[in-house]
Amino acid sequence: MSTSEPFEAFRRHPWHGLQTWASAPSIVNAFIEITPFDVVKYELDKQSGYLKIDRPQRLSSTPPTLYGFIPRTLCGPRVAKLFGTGGTTGATTAVPSDLGADNDPLDICVFSERPVNRQEIIVQCQVVGGITMLDGGTADDKIIAVMRDDAIWAGARTLEDLPPPLIERLVHFFSTYKMRPGHASPAMVLGTYGPRHAERVIRESIADYNDAFPGH
Numbered sequence: 001m002s003t004s005e006p007f008e009a010f011r012r013h014p015w016h017g018l019q020t021w022a023s024a025p026s027i028v029n030a031f032i033e034i035t036p037f038d039v040v041k042y043e044l045d046k047q048s049g050y051l052k053i054d055r056p057q058r059l060s061s062t063p064p065t066l067y068g069f070i071p072r073t074l075c076g077p078r079v080a081k082l083f084g085t086g087g088t089t090g091a092t093t094a095v096p097s098d099l100g101a102d103n104d105p106l107d108i109c110v111f112s113e114r115p116v117n118r119q120e121i122i123v124q125c126q127v128v129g130g131i132t133m134l135d136g137g138t139a140d141d142k143i144i145a146v147m148r149d150d151a152i153w154a155g156a157r158t159l160e161d162l163p164p165p166l167i168e169r170l171v172h173f174f175s176t177y178k179m180r181p182g183h184a185s186p187a188m189v190l191g192t193y194g195p196r197h198a199e200r201v202i203r204e205s206i207a208d209y210n211d212a213f214p215g216h
Helices: 077-082 164-176 195-212
Strands: 021-023 027-034 040-044 051-056 066-069 107-111 122-135 142-147 187-193
Touching: 021 122, 027 040, 027 107, 027 142, 077 195, 107 122, 122 164, 122 195, 142 164, 142 195, 164 187
Parallel strands: 107 142
Antiparallel strands: 021 027, 027 066, 027 122, 040 051, 066 107, 122 142, 122 187
């Protein structure tokens, strides 16, 4: 790093201080909270910007991809309004008419050929689609992406460019990761959608963020 390059004297808040787009319109920054090796679910503490433990995973499943969020996004009313409108593949459940959103940053799952076992990193990634998911009766979309310049997956532009078992694992994980013995899972995957709708979801989540945090 050249001494003439600008630098930050203090750590930026990963939700509010990082950029959404790495290269518009389809390459975004992802802040990684969980890796495929984690049996504990970590999530961002919104006030401090550090990771906190949400819960240990009760069952044996671990996320099949890097998992985090896109900075400066929010799943708010605009994202909820888009829910289920993206030509969702495999949908079997009707979308509630009074659907709300979870008011968290927009989640993203990033495929990488090489194992990455570090959290709290920024990954530039190519958006290839998304998952339509209800969690506790609210919209909780999951954007699907591949790591930029990845040796195997960098050329992917749609879900069809990835082997179907990879998407099946991802769908199965989100269908079961909140299960508790004797209780039905509050999370329900309705299906998947392609990159064009995923970009619409991202743009609406940016608008939701700007509405919630004007001037940021």
